Amino acid sequence: xxxxxxxxxxxxxxxxxxxxxxxxxxxxxxxxxxxxxxxxxxxxxxxxxxxxxxxxxxxxxxxxxxxxxxxxxxxxxxxxxxxxxxxxxxxxxxxxxxxxxxxxxxxxxxxxxxxxxxxxxxxxxxxxxxxxxxxxxxxxxxxxxxxxxxxxxxxxxxxxxxxxxxxxxxxxxxxxxxxxxxxxxxxxxxxxxxxxxxxxxxxxxxxxxxxxxxxxxxxxxxxxxxxxxxxxxxxxxxxxxxxxxxxxxxxxxxxxxxxxxxxxxxxxxxxxxxxxxxxxxxxxxxxxxxxxxxxxxxxxxxxxxxxxxxxxxxxxxxxxxxxxxxxxxxxxxxxxxxxxxxxxxxxxxxxxxxxxxxxxxxxxxxxxxxxxxxxxxxxxxxxxxxxxxxxxxxxxxxxxxxxxxxxxxxxxxxxxxxxxxxxxxxxxxxxxxxxxxxxxxxxxxxxxxxxxxxxxxxxxxxxxxxxxxxxxxxxxxxxxxxxxxxxxxxxxxxxxxxxxxxxxxxxxxxxxxxxxxxxxxxxxxxxxxxxxxxxxxxxxxxxxxxxxxxxxxxxxxxxxxxxxxxxxxxxxxxxxxxxxxxxxxxxxxxxxxxxxx
DNA sequence: TTAGGGTTAG
Numbered sequence: 001x002x003x004x005x006x007x008x009x010x011x012x013x014x015x016x017x018x019x020x021x022x023x024x025x026x027x028x029x030x031x032x033x034x035x036x037x038x039x040x041x042x043x044x045x046x047x048x049x050x051x052x053x054x055x056x057x058x059x060x061x062x063x064x065x066x067x068x069x070x071x072x073x074x075x076x077x078x079x080x081x082x083x084x085x086x087x088x089x090x091x092x093x094x095x096x097x098x099x100x101x102x103x104x105x106x107x108x109x110x111x112x113x114x115x116x117x118x119x120x121x122x123x124x125x126x127x128x129x130x131x132x133x134x135x136x137x138x139x140x141x142x143x144x145x146x147x148x149x150x151x152x153x154x155x156x157x158x159x160x161x162x163x164x165x166x167x168x169x170x171x172x173x174x175x176x177x178x179x180x181x182x183x184x185x186x187x188x189x190x191x192x193x194x195x196x197x198x199x200x201x202x203x204x205x206x207x208x209x210x211x212x213x214x215x216x217x218x219x220x221x222x223x224x225x226x227x228x229x230x231x232x233x234x235x236x237x238x239x240x241x242x243x244x245x246x247x248x249x250x251x252x253x254x255x256x257x258x259x260x261x262x263x264x265x266x267x268x269x270x271x272x273x274x275x276x277x278x279x280x281x282x283x284x285x286x287x288x289x290x291x292x293x294x295x296x297x298x299x300x301x302x303x304x305x306x307x308x309x310x311x312x313x314x315x316x317x318x319x320x321x322x323x324x325x326x327x328x329x330x331x332x333x334x335x336x337x338x339x340x341x342x343x344x345x346x347x348x349x350x351x352x353x354x355x356x357x358x359x360x361x362x363x364x365x366x367x368x369x370x371x372x373x374x375x376x377x378x379x380x381x382x383x384x385x386x387x388x389x390x391x392x393x394x395x396x397x398x399x400x401x402x403x404x405x406x407x408x409x410x411x412x413x414x415x416x417x418x419x420x421x422x423x424x425x426x427x428x429x430x431x432x433x434x435x436x437x438x439x440x441x442x443x444x445x446x447x448x449x450x451x452x453x454x455x456x457x458x459x460x461x462x463x464x465x466x467x468x469x470x471x472x473x474x475x476x477x478x479x480x481x482x483x484x485x486x487x488x489x490x491x492x493x494x495x496x497x498x499x500x501x502x503x504x505x506x507x508x509x510x511x512x513x514x515x516x517x518x519x520x521x522x523x524x525x526x527x528x529x530x531x532x533x534x535x536x537x538x539x540x541x542x543x544x545x546x547x548x549x550x551x552x553x554x555x556x557x558x559x560x561x562x563x564x565x566x567x568x569x570x571x572x573x574x575x576x577x578x579x580x581x582x583x584x585x586x587x588x589x590x591x592x593x594x595x596x597x
Numbered sequence: 598t599t600a601g602g603g604t605t606a607g
Binding site: 055056060061063064067088089090091092093094095096097099122123124125126127128130131157158159160161162163164165166167188189190191192193194195196197198203226227228229230231233234238260261262263265266268269291292293294295296297298299300303326327328329330331332335363395580581 | 601603604607
């Protein structure tokens with residue numbers, strides 16, 4: 001680090017290239033005060049426009065210095081200080097600073113100003129403009145920027161086209177993104193990662209995986225990188241593709257990308273989401289380099305698996321390691337508290353956000369409402385919502401309805417549902433939450449009405465699905481499913497165990513069945529819920545001694561939860577069930593969630 | 598001076 005004594009220093013270099021180098025090292029060290037003093041000095045001495053290199057005056061280095069310090073407005077001040085007419089490089093630097101630092105609208109405005117003063121768009125300015133457009137997610141802006149790029153000599157430049165692909169993908173124009181990508185004469189690892197990420201974000205897992213395989217085949221060594229890996233591992237974890245994910249893990253190991261904290265974080269998430277929390281812990285403990293994401297990943301892993309005190313302990317360790325908790329860290333902690341019903345701890349963590357300068361977002365409020373209402377403090381939850389400084393979102397009201405269902409408070413549920421619909425939501429979840437809350441309170445007519453309202457609005461209920469992965473194949477079931485080739489065996493084994501369960505004291509709880517029908521019919525309605533069918537297949541195909549791992553897209557119902565406890569007791573099998581919220585590990589008649597979920 | 602950006606839950 002060169003020493004710098006400012007402002008009355010005799011030691012400042014006088015040549016422009018040396019001053020440029022000085023700025024470079026100041027930006028690497030994020031040394032803002034010294035950089036600003038240097039800025040003042042350059043202004044006073046009139047050195048600002050001296051060329052540091054053939055194409056870049058010193059003012060450009062200043063713009064970049066402020067960009068690296070995360071201060072786009074000071075970049076703009078430096079730009080404004082530079083004498084007009086500004087060279088194309090000055091515009092590119094300014095655009096990069098605005099686009100990289102979260103100011104997409106000013107970036108687009110600056111791009112327009114650049115065109116107005118007749119500076120032609122280049123391979124340096126177009127990518128930044130596209131990045132800003134991507135952040136704005138505006139299809140019309142995306143199309144016009146693309147049209148503009150086609151008129152330049154850079155329509156096939158790999159930077160320009162990659163940025164346009166990303167822009168289309170983020171503007172809900174994935175098909176356009178793909179068309180552009182397919183036409184690219186030259187694709188590199190960034191282009192591939194961009195399109196894979198686009199498909200992954202859109203939830204098109206199969207396409208993302210196909211593209212990943214194509215990338216492996218097409219790219220010259222060194223091939224894909226840590227970004228591509230973390231992206232595709234995330235696809236495996238949302239789709240709970242454990243076997244595929246593990247084989248990609250092996251690839252990472254061979255290429256040493258597993259030491260990247262980003263790859264490590266997504267692997268932790270993969271193993272945790274697939275139910276292998278011990279593997280997730282081991283991976284974390286062996287990580288050579290941890291970042292905040294890795295800490296958050298391990299926090300959420302322990303929270304999802306009900307290891308609440310592990311999560312709290314990790315939080316202490318994280319702080320001791322010098323990491324400052326962020327927005328997501330607090331979500332992890334509040335989720336952990338919610339899973340265990342720890343209201344006081346949750347309040348403490350919520351209050352702690354301000355100590356770290358974090359403004360709680362809607363998700364934090366939703367987590368608090370979830371915590372309070374699940375714990376039965378419905379009135380307190382309502383009061384909490386009323387005092388929120390921001391507008392309550394769909395998930396805040398949804399959390400309240402869930403709590404109301406558990407505690408059979410149909411009136412508050414109805415109030416929350418009205419509020420929820422006022423937010424303009426049309427998701428099936430909202431209607432189903434309300435309908436279930438009515439059914440739980442025994443108000444079947446209202447429950448039916450809520451479902452009818454949902455149909456009238458043309459909203460379809462999300463189908464409950466459960467699945468089990470075995471020998472690299474995923475078997476999916478819906479309630480009452482008879483499509484599986486081993487269906488007869490599955491039903492037979494469930495019937496057989498069912499008799500033993502009832503002898504052991506299991507009584508079906510049909511209170512969550514919506515229709516007001518007779519007992520036998522209600523029993524049939526729940527006896528073959530999708531998760532039980534998947535577990536039934538598990539009895540047939542998963543070797544003794546290994547846990548049966550089943551995934552479900554919706555929340556597990558009260559009766560299935562009870563039934564699976566009996567299933568584990570009567571068969572001596574461990575059953576791991578992941579619902580849309582958390583993990584349940586059933587063993588010897590008990591569940592790891594402590595019946596609180 | 599230019600493109601992808603990772604962890605929450607959904």
